Amino acid sequence: MVGATAYAHEPVAAATRALDVHSVSHAYTLEGNPLPVLDNVGFRVEPGGFVALLGPSGCGKSTLLRLVAGLEQPVRGEIRVDDKAIAGPDPSRVVVFQDPTLYPWRSVYDNVALGLEAQGLLKTRRHRVDEALALVGLTPFKKAYPHQLSGGMAQRVALARALVNDPEFLILDEPLGKLDSLTRISMQGEIVRLWQQKGFTALLVTHDVEEALVMATRIIVFSDRPATIKADIPVDRDYPRHRDDPGLVELRRKILGLLGLEATW
Amino acid sequence: MTLITTILDGQESEASSLSRSNPAIKIPAVLLALAASASWLATAAVTYYMPDVIDFGRVPEFAALSILIAAALIAGVIAGIRQPALGAKVRRLLPWSLALGIFTLIWQLLAGKLGVLPQPFFPPPHGLLEVFTDDYPKLIEGVLASLRLEFLGFAFGAIIGFWVGVALGWSRTFGYWVHPIMRFIGPVPSIAWLPIAFFAFPSSFSASIFLIALTTGFPVAVLTWSGVASVNPAYxxxxxxxxxxxxxxxxxxxxxxxxxxxxxxxxxxxxxxxxVLVTAEMMGVKAGLGFYLQWAQGWAAYANMYAALIVMAVMCTGLVSLLFKIRDRVLSYQKGDVKW
Known part of the structure; x- marks a missing residue:
């Protein structure tokens, strides 16, 4: 895959295990009726990859991420990490949600320290909190409280809170969806940089075609609910990418076509 | 309900009262200070020079106190010219000082000097002052006894209520068993338990602790429960x-x-x-402000009753303010609206 560990400045716990989504189906119960959200979805992510899951909103992409995180169990099929089925949440698979969901009663520093504290590692690995804050450029704000932060800063804290655990899989659930467009563009670059530096496997849910094209090494396009895989498209371009790269523009046309939106483009 | 809204809006109202320019100060502060001061001087003069309808004692002392207040107001305004922070504080007090001065003057005239208010049921201000100067050991003793009882009952109730609330919010099994009990017993006013408590417990003191704890524990449990139940699941x-x-x-x-x-x-x-504290003290506990009130009524010592009421008001307000202080400290992360 594209230079996953090439940019490493520090010892990196690069991803070594593959993620295998194995014919997964899932449904919720809505007023007594089953509501299917995923229909026989299967794909494999090699270690160090950056995969974008793209689809119309409400199609079930986020549900898939909850399953990968281990927050829920699929109704049928299973998700494996190197042939071991996921049974529950694990700090090797950390989620960054659409809302930063920082704890308002904790300072920025304490929010970032959350994972280490929960695992009982805070005493021995305290230095990692400062490293993670430096990584997202928020060291001067470590004593601030979440309500004092802008949306972009809060999302960067959420990113640091995930990275402090050195996850093998970083699960990004539309993490930039609520940010203004300028902040979004700069944070897209920032996440790609962190991915190159750290070598984790990234799974990004988004409904923004351009975002998927700029960030991912591979884009999986989903249909409407219940989600099935419509296309699996490699994005074989170097970083940093430019939005007006003719190769990307061509891919964008193709993906919008798959989503039934070629007329608007 | 107003208490709850005050608590919830606490921060905003504090913030807005700071940012709002003081609307009460339209008349120049000096005029207001003179008026307030004059009202207290008038009170002093009426107190000292007009004869009492019946003898109430502490006449010169109360006149002196009134003059002292008048002088302090003027001194405060003058000192405030040099120190703006103090000046702002004094100016804020002026309208109330004037209102209280006029109230005291009218009270003194109606109760002490003209006898319009029936005596001895409505003693004049210097009658109350006599209680504070002569009976303060008993009042202090009463406050300490009340505080001790209140603190023990409140602490037990708050701690037990808190953990019951957490358990209700967390455990379904606990909720299954405890929720119906709470629904059944909760709405019963704690005072209704008083007769049973007084013979079920070894002493009226321990019975009162139980009643205060019950009263405190119930809302604490319900609110803690709702707080735990409404935590954002994403957390x-x-x-x-x-x-x-x-x-x-x-x-x-x-x-x-x-x-x-x-x-x-x-x-x-x-x-x-x-x-519950005051009721328990009136009904069985032989100590505390509630008991003092009861005792004063028994001796037809009406001035003592008013004095005890004032002390009680100060004590209760003090405890509420203390809890506000603690809350502001514990929830300090909500404070400050600096945005970067």
């Missing part, structure tokens, strides 16, 4: 993906997230507990 998702166990979820996520609710419960419990 749990975050902690779980980061490797948190259930203990961590309860102590480091649910409880801190529920604390603002818990404080609303504590305020409601505190307010309700005062009623």
């Amino acid at each position: 749990y998702d975050v902690a779980r993906t980061l490797g948190a166990n259930e203990r961590f979820l309860i102590f480091k996520v649910a409880i801190p997230a529920a604390l603002p609710h818990v404080f609303v419960g504590l305020f409601m419990g505190l307010g309700a507990s005062f009623a």
